[in-house]
Amino acid sequence: xxxxxxxxxxxxxxMTNKKSLKCEQHLGHNAMYWYKQSAxxxxxxxxxxxxxxxxxxxxxxxxxxxECPNSSHLFLHLHTLQPEDSALYLCxxxxxxxxxxxxxxxxxxxxxxxx
Amino acid sequence: xxxVKQSPQSLIVQKGGxxxxxxxxxxxxxxxxxxxxxxxxxxxxxxxxxxxDVSEKKEGRFTISFNKSAKQFSLHIMDSQPxxxxxxxxxxxxxxxxxxxxxxxxxxxxIIQP
Numbered sequence: 001x002x003x004x005x006x007x008x009x010x011x012x013x014x015m016t017n018k019k020s021l022k023c024e025q026h027l028g029h030n031a032m033y034w035y036k037q038s039a040x041x042x043x044x045x046x047x048x049x050x051x052x053x054x055x056x057x058x059x060x061x062x063x064x065x066x067e068c069p070n071s072s073h074l075f076l077h078l079h080t081l082q083p084e085d086s087a088l089y090l091c092x093x094x095x096x097x098x099x100x101x102x103x104x105x106x107x108x109x110x111x112x113x114x115x
Numbered sequence: 116x117x118x119v120k121q122s123p124q125s126l127i128v129q130k131g132g133x134x135x136x137x138x139x140x141x142x143x144x145x146x147x148x149x150x151x152x153x154x155x156x157x158x159x160x161x162x163x164x165x166x167x168d169v170s171e172k173k174e175g176r177f178t179i180s181f182n183k184s185a186k187q188f189s190l191h192i193m194d195s196q197p198x199x200x201x202x203x204x205x206x207x208x209x210x211x212x213x214x215x216x217x218x219x220x221x222x223x224x225x226i227i228q229p
Contacts, residue, residue, distance in 0.1 A: 002158065002160065004158070040124070040221060040222075041221060042119070042204075042218070042219040042220060042221050042222075043159070043204065043219040045217075090158050090159075092158070103149065103161045103164075104151075104159075104161070104217065105160075106158030106159050106160065107158050108156065108157050108158050109157075109158055
């Protein structure tokens with residue numbers, strides 16, 4: 001138990017569907033992240049939120065839409081995805097964006113399959 | 116351009132042996148080098164980390180060796196156990212950046228054979 005909970009763990013959706021991934025952290029952290037993990041590729045940072053404010057969007061297509069209503073919850077809204085978007089989507093949190101450590105606390109991920 | 120190159124992509128080691136995973140970087144602004152361990156069905160978790168002012172850090176059976184002049188660092192797992200079978204990611208962070216500044220390698224899938 002890392003203190004970061006992601007739901008659903010598995011999701012299959014068609015290209016025309018709309019779905020959402022949810023992340024909740026119980027660590028009292030102020031920064032939250034979405035990463036994409038594909039086979040044989042480095043972890044790709046998608047979005048960063050610090051104190052609910054988005055601080056980074058790494059050129060992610062608009063079919064991915066993040067939402068951070070508070071410091072404990074993070075959503076990733078998905079619509080009109082492509083098969084190449086199939087991957088493991090990881091949520092992570094950290095105490096803050098300060099440069100003291102680079103430790104991220106990851107959830108177990110949501111395995112997304114786009115048909 | 117990949118900023119952190121990790122090798123090998125996969126590694127099989129006999130139980131009790133030494134597992135060695137290597138990473139190389141180019142950005143001299145990197146100042147923090149963590150290793151993450153990921154078991155199947157789980158998210159990555161911080162295993163051990165080093166800063167460039169030391170050449171080695173040891174935690175139990177896990178050791179990071181750091182060569183600043185060569186811009187390389189490696190993870191050594193001594194007395195490797197089947198429970199160490201996982202995917203290992205090296206990473207690097209540039210100075211002044213928080214956790215959002217982490218750059219990851221592609222990962223090494225390690226299998227420890229009993």
